[in-house]
Amino acid sequence: MDEVWKYVMVYATLMAALVIEVALAVNWRTLGPLSTAGVLAIASLQAVFGFLYYMHGIYGSRSITLMMILSLAVIIPLFIAFLFSIEFPPHITQITEG
Amino acid sequence: MEGKEQTRVNPLIVWLFTTNHKNVGILYLVTSLYFLVVAGILALTFRIQLTVPENNFLTASAYNQAVTAHGLFMLLWVVTPLASAFANYVIPIQIGAKDMAFPRLNALSYWLYLASGIMALSSFFAPGGTADWGWTTYAPLNTLQYSPQAGGSLMGLAIIILLSSSIVATINFMVTIFRLRAPGMKLMLLPLFSIFWLVTIFLMLWAFPAFLAPLILLVADRVLGTVFFTSPEGGALLWDHLLWFFGHPEVYILLLPGLAITGDILAVFSGRKLYAKKVIVGALIVAAILSYIVWVHHMFMTGIHPGLREAFNITTELISIPFGVITISYILTLVGGKIRFTTPMLFAIGALALFIIGGASGVFNSSVALNFGMRGTFWVVGHFHYTIVGGGITGLIAGLYYWWPKMTGRMFNEKLGKLHFIIYMIGFNLLYFPMHALYDMPRRIYVYEAATGWGPINMLITMGGFLFGASFILFFWILLDSLRRGPVASDDPWNAKNYSIEWNVPSPPPEFNFPEGKVPVITAQGLEFRSINEIVGGPVSGISARIGPSKAPNIPANGGTPMEHHGPHLSPWPFVLSMGVAMTLLGLFFGPGLLILGLAVFIGSLVGWGWEDLKERFHVAIEALGEKWPFDKVENHTFAMWVFVFGEIGLFGPLFMAYFFVRANASLTGFAWPLPGQIHDITLGALNTILLFTSGLTMSLALIGAKRGEEDLLRAGLVATFILGAVFLAVKGFEWSELFAEGITFGSDISASLYYVLTGIHGAHVLAGLIALIYLIIKAYKGGFSPHRHVGVEAFAIYWGMVDAVWMFLFPLFYLI
Ligand code: HEM
Ligand SMILES: [Cu+2]
Secondary structure, three states, X not given: OOHHHHHHHHHHHHHHXXXXXXXXXXXXXXXXXXXXXXXXXXXXXXXXXXXXXXOOHHHOOHHHHHHHHHHHHHHHHHHHHHHHHHOOOHHHHHHHHO | OOHHHHXXXXXHHHHHHEOOHHHHHHHHHHHHHHHHHHHHHHHHHHHHXXXXXXXXXXXXXXXXXXXXXXXXXXXXXXXXHHHHHHHHHHHHHHHOOOOOOOHHHHHHHHHHHHHHHHHHHHHHHOOOOEOOOOOOOOOOOOOOOOOOOHHHHHHHHHHHHHHHHHHHHHHHHHHHXXXXXXXXXXXXXXOHHHHHHHHXXXXXXXXXXXXXXXXXXXXXXXXXXXXXXXXXXXHHHHXXXXXXXXXXXXXXXXXXXXXXXXXXXXXXHHOOOOOOHHHHHHHHHHHHHHHHHOHHHHOOOOOOOHHHHXXXXXXXXXXXXXXXXXXXXXXXXXXXXXXXXXXXXXXXXXXHHHHHHHHHHHHHHHOHHHHHHHOOEHHHHHHHHHHHHHHHHHHHHHHHXXXXXXXXXXXXXXXXXXXXXXXXXXXXXXXXXXXXXXXXXXXXXXXXXXXXXXXXXXXXXXHHHHHHHHHHHHHHHXXXXXXXHOOEOOXXXXXXXXXXXXXXXXXXXOOOOOOOOXXXXXXXXXXXXXXXXXXXXXXXXXXXXXXXXXXXXXXOOOOOOHHHHOOOOEOOHHHHHHHHHHHHHHHHHHOHHHHHHHHHHHHHXXXXXXXXXXXXOOOOOOOOOOOOOOOOOOOHHHHHHHHHHHHHHHHHHHHHHHHHHHHHHHHHHOOOOOOOOOOOOHHHHHHHHHHHHHHHHHHHHHHHHHXXXXXXXXXXXXXXXXXXXXXXXXXXXXXXXHHHHOOOOOOOOHHXXXXXXXXXXXXXXXXXXXXXXXXXXXXXXXXOOEOOEOHHHHHHHHHHHHHHHHHHHHHHHHHHO
């Protein structure tokens, strides 16, 4: 396939994902958390596409992809720690009471 | 203009405009030593204050400022820059390269560092003085309520610039160490210093941006009035996590270079190979990975989940294992060796001993139970000074003695060096050891009563402090004395020829490090210098064929070696740009005149830098033809851009985590998060998404055009990308102004703060992209790209793709959920 066409297809996919994303948020909001999860899942898929095609990661070396994954992995512990910091929020009680 | 003409250039111009890695290294050295003196004097002032009970040498405010500036200067402006000095000077030689991959960026790192230093020093003179919240900058002490002085914000900005400088350096070293190694120079063959530095920059790559994130939020709070650290949804815990997520990797960033030098020196002066080098490197990598998952040990007393405390108690205790392994390997290196007790060796042994003590007290800290008692006391101050100063700085001092003859071509007075060592060790231990006895004295008080009984120990500590300070006077005297009348140093004064490459070249090395027209090659027999033709087994045209003209634009047609055809190694723009940045930001605090001048200088420097590039006035040493594992397949510029992107993940990742944390907390505090469409117009958001997606397509088409040599497609693609990006910004601006008109400002509430700052940072990226696009468009219209030469377009496409990818999250986070 011609390279130009390939990028047009990528573009079309991203736009289609955008339409679904907005529809999920606006028309299917009744789904509640499912709608939120769907929106975030689509955003993540879009980002993977962005990495593979717009950033040309798919043509790059495997080491680059590995580094990309490492970069994202570094954030995971932060996510977990934040998650477990919400449950016991004395800082909140302190500020709101004081 | 050939290299020789440069010697006729005014020396001041050479120092200001140099891009040579060795000159940059010396600039780093001198500047970091200057900050060492400043931060040391600050320490002496607050030590005087603490010497006796109920002292009034300093006011509370002055004390707090002195402690804060001391900590920040030492961590950020002294230790790592001093390590950078050596990294700049010796690493290119150790890996067998003629310079760094990007010499101008290297100069930029230094000048931004200096600019940030000037800003930090100026913050003392801003109204109300400088930051006074302790180096940890805990919220809410860092908020305007408790620290209203403008100097605090200036200090915050200074750190932001410092971190930017480090990120530029990180990228440069990453490319240099991975891709510029000499033929045969496998990573594991490098001396510990290069290997440890590589690991250090991996820590910097993700840790420094993670510090940038909360600092941007903090400066926004203080300057724009956002509410990240004053609202209950963000507050103290948000700062704590982000700071220490950076903070623990940071302490290894401080430690590793010194620890590495210690190991190298122990091996050289015991005449033995490093004991189990592979094990050392393995342990190092384990420690580096662990360093990202232990930071909560600094937060045991915050209100986090007990399970989290347990988990981090365990990871923290684990981390003493790899360091134990490294320590034992070091000791075993000495066993059975013929030890030469030179000054560098003495300092290396001292560093090892002090580090062991510091590591031991760390194990006590990691126990949650003990930590409840010792947290925030002088015990902790003792602990981290033994590790950072004892292990880190002592190692760096050993390194300065070790490489001094190489850098200056002069030997120093060994007798005085040994005397220095003795005074240093006595002063150090007198200063820091008694702190362990003050395990009940809080570290953040400026006066105490006599009844506490802390007086005598504090007296001892202060005496130790002055002795320690005095040892530095002797140190500097030794160095100056050596410059003035030290005996000339040979190429290899320490008999370290077989240990690393720098001892096989003259002291100091020639401009491009190696004998004219030759490059180092590592063979089974060891190091050899070969002419470049031999390496590729043919005339130079063979090289062009192999690496392609796009990657080696300055290979001369006449068959000479590339480096002989080297253009001037000077560029004014890194210096000018950095001064523009400093003036602009200082102008925010000291007057609009300076601000306008700074902006003019800054913009002028961008134009100048771009012009220098377009005219190809500045030449970079060609890629070495050696080892590039594991990044053989990427080109230097694109690799650099990728590294930048990885760093950006380190910035946006924590910012998105902050969003998540704040939003989750909002449900607890009862804050009503705006519903989709309630505040931000979904249509406008979607429009902007479409604009960016489309610009991603046009940018890809531009790249295809460049690859195929279809100039029209390239130009049209670039111009379309520019227009789409500009319209995106215009829409964004419209949205912002509408919001402002509705009375929704930066500080309206936490959701508004997040929206403005996150989309603002993203918008700044778009703006930077547009500026780069202007350059690319001009170059494209001048015919500057060809199927073989378009790395600029390729690198920019990666950048633009990242800007797209970030927006892919921003749009749903603020408009859809
Ligand atoms: C080798 C094992 C180590 C362990 C288990 C360890 C553990 C700890 C723990 C638990 C704390 C928190 C103490 C408290 O606040 O009560 C701490 C503080 C600290 N450690 Fe370590 N540490 C170790 C090594 C190091 C090293 C190598 C460095 C630096 C090169 C270092 C630098 C620091 C700093 C700067 C602080 C205090 C920060 C502050 O509160 O201002 N530690 N350490
Ligand atoms: Cu730590």
